[in-house]
Amino acid sequence: MNSLSRRGFLVGLACATALAATGCGLSGGDPGAAGGPVTGEVKGSITFQTWALKPKYTDYLNGLVTRFQQAHPGTTVNWVDQPADGYLKKVTADAAAGALPDVVNMPPDLSYPLAKQKLLVDIGSAMPDAAKDYLDNAWSAYALPGQSGSYGFPWYLNTGPVFYNKALFTQAGLDAEHPPTTYAELESAALAMAQHSDRKIAMLGLTPVIADFALYGVNVMDPGGTRFTFNEDKGVRFVELYKKLYDAGALIPEALTANYTGAGTKFMNQQIAWAPGSAYDLSNFKTNAPSLYPNVGITKPITNTGHATMFVQGLSVPESSKNKPTALAFARFVTNAENQLAFAKLVNIFPSTKGTMDDPYFSKSDGTDEAKVRVAAAKQLGTAVNYTPVQWSDQMLTVLQQQLAEAMLGKKSAKQALDEVVAQCDKLLAG
Structure with missing residues (x-):
């Protein structure tokens, strides 16, 4: 249901932040051995790699680098930015070759295989005082199942909120001021819209991703994170719900295509009526879909758990770095409270540092739609969960999409499809 949960979020935005560094407890001594505190003077050269931030955020990041270098005379930060296309493959290849930059922008699911191979510094061990600065749910997103530490x-x-099209709701005889708040209500509204439009307007544009199963209340993995379990009865019912909607024309046929990315465009073209998203999307609608914007309604995500989805981006330091003290100091500098707040006011993102969302920018609305979304999202993040397991890979996503398509087309039962997904994903997990 959520196009953003296909891969972290805001792939074209992977970004950075800034603050006056305090030395980060790294003065004196020599770099520690792997698995222990890292000490040493913050000096020398490092390379910092981001994900698709040029040219839009060039001034911000150049300023960030300059302030760090001024705070630490004798340091040089070489900022490189990689394009979105092929970024994940490049990071994986560089890791295998021992050629990763000193500080690398990566989402939790990319950090997992690298950390599992002991290619990333355990931040919890290297900087034991760092965890206290970050929201617990954000810090834990970089934990490695089955062992201590955070990477x-x-x-x-x-x-994000859910965006819906008020005009399409009204045309279908639905109450545009009271959108669905439960899965049962969403099902009823989706069936009514498909029937009223003679299957020309669908409510949904994507088959569910793994985070959607978790939102529905499905146990995605066993407690130890050693095997997948979303083929349980509740998972089967969830797929059967989508099958019912697909058969009725409430889920677009294109959604069955692997790695389909057109749902956002269909919402902007007012061809589907329901689009979970992020605070970033509202300004995008205003700029790129002016005819849609007046019809956009905003509501809370539907969840059976009481907790919304959280998307996370972060900075990791490879074990191969020859200058860990400076790399760790810079990564902490980028992600400290002051710099996260500054960046969040520049872009529609939210800080991961404790207390930062108490700032009036996130806690008080000026009555605009943008402010309403921002305040609601900030409040939501306090208890939000990164539902996508760090073990979840693109290969697993492809398997899920393929088997869901089989189920939607009636080639397999929901149970058969999920059993096959779990079997294949467990094999990938073991490998």
Whole structure:
């Protein structure tokens, strides 16, 4: 249901933040051995890699680098930015070659395989005092199941409301001022819209991703994170719900195509009526879909757990770095409270540092739609969960999409499809 949960969030935005560094407890001594505190003087050269931030955020990041270098005379930060296309493959290849930059922007699911191979610094061990600065749910997003530690500094967060098309709701005889708040209500509204429009307007534009199963209340993995369990009865019912909607024309046929990315465009073209998203999307609608914008309604995500989805981006330091003291100091500098707040006011993202969302920017609305979304999302993030397991990979996503398509088309039962997904994903997990 949520296009953003296909891969972290805001892929075209992978960004950074800034604050006056305090030395980060790294003065004196020599770099510690792997698995222990890292000490040493903050000096020398490092390379900092981001994900698709040029040219929009060039001034911000150049300023960030300059302030760090001024705070630490004798340091040089070389900022490189990689394009969105192929970024994840490049990071994986560089890791295998031992050629990762000193500080790398990566989401939790990319950090997991690298940390599992002991290619990333355990921040919890290297900087034992760092965890206290970050929201617990953000810090834990970079934890490695089955062992202690955390392998990334949370950089920024997002979550989102659900956007819906009031005009399409009204045309279908639905109450545009009272959108669905439960899955049962969403099902009823989706069926009514498909029937009223003679299947020309669908409510939904995507089959569910793994985070959607978790939102529905499905146990995605066993407590130890050793095997997948979303083929349980509740998971089967969830897929059967989508099958019912697909058969009625309430889920677009294109959604069955692997890695389909057109749902957002269909919402902007007013061809589907329901689009979970993020605070970033509202300004995008205003700019790129002016005819849609007056019809956009905003509501809370539907969840059976009481907790919304949280998307996380962060900064990791490879074990291969030759200058860990400076790399860790810079990563913490980028992600400290002052710099996260500054960046969040520049872009529609949210800070991962404790107390930062108490700022009036996140806690008080000026009555505009943008402010309403921002305040609601900030409040939501306090208890939000990163529902996508760090073990979840693109290969697993492809398997899920393929098997859901089989179920939607009636080639397999929901149970058969999920059993096959779980079997294949467990095999990938073991490998």
